[in-house]
Amino acid sequence: MKTKVLILVMLLFSVNTLFAHSIDEKKEKSKEDTAVVKETIFTMKMNAETDELLVEVNGNFDQYSSVSVTNTRGSEYYFQFIPNEQGLMTFDLSQLEEGSYFLVLNTNEEIRIKRFVIN
Numbered sequence: 628m629k630t631k632v633l634i635l636v637m638l639l640f641s642v643n644t645l646f647a648h649s650i651d652e653k654k655e656k657s658k659e660d661t662a663v664v665k666e667t668i669f670t671m672k673m674n675a676e677t678d679e680l681l682v683e684v685n686g687n688f689d690q691y692s693s694v695s696v697t698n699t700r701g702s703e704y705y706f707q708f709i710p711n712e713q714g715l716m717t718f719d720l721s722q723l724e725e726g727s728y729f730l731v732l733n734t735n736e737e738i739r740i741k742r743f744v745i746n
Contacts, residue, residue, distance in 0.1 A: 669732050669739050678721035684714045684732060692734040699727050720745060
């Protein structure tokens, strides 16, 4: 009888310890997840005098993150990988015809698109 009670107590204690440990892990993981988030900044400025598009990107990018200029049909005119976490790029728009174009930021986590018009 004492053996059965002892086994039951040990079983309950081990289940309780395991349950408490998994809750602590979840709390730690949720703290880590919220601390890592870094907002991506993606801005563009057109310089009409020089026909240049200035693009600034700040964020946590992998080595394959890129910025491209496409037309409304999806034809790609410019493509450039983002050099590091803080990229400043210039695209020469003097060879493009009048019309609507898209600036596309493509990262591992998201795709952002901004529209601009050449008159």
